[in-house]
Amino acid sequence: MADRRLLSGNEAIGWGAILGECKAFFGYPITPQSEILEFLATELPKAGGVFLQTEDEIAAVSMVYGSSMTGTRTMSATSSPGISLMQETVSLMAYLKVPSVIVDVCRFGPGSGMAQTSQTDYRQVTKGGGHGGYRCIVLAASSSQECCDLVQFAFWLADRYRMTVYVLTDATIGQSCELVDLKTRDFGALPDKDWVLRGLDERGGNGQGIHPHMWDYVGYHEDMNEKYREITENEIKYESYRMDDAEVILVAYGYVSRMAKGAVDLAREEGLKVGLLRPITLWPFPTNVLRELSLQAHHILVVEHSSGLLVEDVECALQGKVPVHLLGIWGTHRRDSSGIIYPERIVEEIKQMVGVA
Amino acid sequence: MSGLGGQGLLTMGKLLAQAGSSHYRYVTYHPNYGPSMRGGECECMVTLSNEENASIASRNPSAAILMGAAAWMLHEPQVKPGGLLLVDSSIVAERTMRDDVTVHYIPATQMALELGLAMVSNLILLSAYLEVTKALPIEAIEKALKDKYTGTKGERYLPLDLDATKLGAKFIIDS
Amino acid sequence: MGEGAMIKQQIVGKPKAVQLDFLPFKFCPGCHESLVWRALGEVIDELDIEGKAIACLDIGCSGILMVGLTVDGIHCLHGRSTAVAAGVKRVLPQAICFNIGGDGSLGAIGVGHVINVMMRSDPITTIFLNNSGYGMTGGQVAPTSLLGLRTTTTPEGRDVQSAGFPLHLSEIAATMTGTAYASRVSVHTPANYQKARKAIKTAFQKQMDGVGYSIVEILCACPPNWGLSPLAANSFVEEKLIGEFPLGEFKNVDKIEHTFDPELKRVGRVKRG
């Protein structure tokens, strides 16, 4: 029998790192991420990896950079304010094509409080919070199982394309527990890491650093664009749920997508033709998929735990051809920061939208 | 399950989820605590099912264990018609006006104090819930308790915990 | 009221500078941080600086007392309260500016700012709460955690190989020219509490006299994260913490002497318009 355990999203992230052959972790405590840190403090050394609690997130990401340069699979995990602090080095790693995996267990932030669930980092991670016009792949997990699987996939993508891959979750996914099959995933062969720096003893020849061709500045950007195009072509991932005859399409990711799934089931029980599109890669965004699905739809309802960030990409994809509605943070069940958006609330919104009382 | 921080709600929920893991194919445990980590309102929701749990949580659960006045106000109207309410009547004075739900008023905190430790009121309610619904055999909770506490600092409370689980079930059988 | 009753009121009553709405303080049972706030309130009363004091609060348990005093307070990001306080003092030199933070905030993420205010001799006061770990996030290792102490991120106990040696910030402060006052105190007995109060007062006085930077490190019990009862945590301060972090004054000067070589004014490059 497969190893099946009850794990929180945060623990599942830790397991994903171990199964994904992560050999170094650098991080700093922050709610609601700390369980990842605490899990790996115990488990990573047992798996032959290095664990270090650093003095801050800037140091954490700097160590990720150094460690990744030696070709070691390296990860950090933090929550929203920590992601903000990491941006300068993330920009550098994008420029130098250094692979890394960074987990963001999103909270509303700021650093001075409100550590409950939220989805307010969408822009920060999908559009790049740093400088230099780079891209990072963003994988959004919506269950403990996916936390475990997507971290493994993130390591593969990072090595395949030599870039930072974010795994985005939220406090709800991070703290909720579900049964997880602990399985090692294989995503295929990877190119050799011929760029790593480990000292002359290992490689011979002269010393070198990695620096993209600064003598051909435009060529560098063309190369990067080519890489981003290739990723957009090959790596888009999404789930469509009960979409066959759907006239109302919900779009949601992370914990909210689970509530939306519940809402689809409830609405279908009442005879409403509702389906869900759940982007798993937030960048690259499933623009064409959404565009095609929308041909059959009368309404699109974006549900997200923010004031409307994902909705921008949806609107951009649909180019005004189908009306796009938004159920944002005002859909939570209470007005303090512990509120969450329940399926029943989404169904109410659907009914209002399509005019059923 | 809803009440205040410190009543052992999250422990109770996690225990139910853990115990349910070997009896159900899909288990979801969702904790939600207020903006303050110390004290304050606190709740969690557990879903045990053999079909995939589409949603993590629901506003209208089929059963609720309520251990505080605020929890009562929030959740008593929300439980599904045909559902179940278990109320710690040593804390909540209210009585339901609904006739479409089954209600058990259990003076759990009082009973726990008589056992010697207020903190086991959660187990009294949990075992009462299992006795009513038969969602799991009581032994599953006893096993989960033993797995969790054997060899830890909490081990000395284990006999008390096990007494509490018996007491909750007995309350339902006797009533 | 007899003299005895008045003294009693002075001892157990609420300092004027502590906000009534904030009582009782929302710290865990047995936490020493509430005593620190009380001491701060008393010193502010004594020096009569309520109108001039500006508190810069770091992130952590100490920070949740946002304006627990009746003075103005600025809530700062994690580790940055020292820099914020220095900024305030630069534009408002008449203010009595202090920052307060834990060993994570001021010993780890923000230690760079602390070294820099010492170097610049910014006349602010730092209240550094050393509870041998991270309080608010639930007991991870801090720079000040005792060697061997079990924390949630050093489950086998703090070991030198991964987490190094405990940070002695007050001793470092004493080596810096720009520091006017550096001392370490505790609040685990009434006598120690009185000493702590005096230390805070002296530190503020240095600032008011424009001598330079001052820092008071206060050893605090954190019972839940040490896994101890309030009483046991109190003894732990006496038996273990003080062993690693000796109490005392490490520097106390009324004037920071300095000279420079006038020759140097003629060396170096100047850009002229």
Ligand SMILES: Cc1ncc(C[n+]2csc(CCOP(=O)(O)OP(=O)(O)O)c2C)c(N)n1
């Ligand atoms: C950039 C950033 N990283 C992490 C955090 C999370 N955080 C909040 S409080 C805290 C630690 C506080 O520990 P300490 O400074 O020792 O204060 P104590 O709670 O012990 O008083 C951390 C890491 C944050 N708020 N901001």
Ligand code: SF4
């Ligand atoms: S966690 Fe520790 S420092 Fe924070 S309030 Fe509790 S005892 Fe005090």
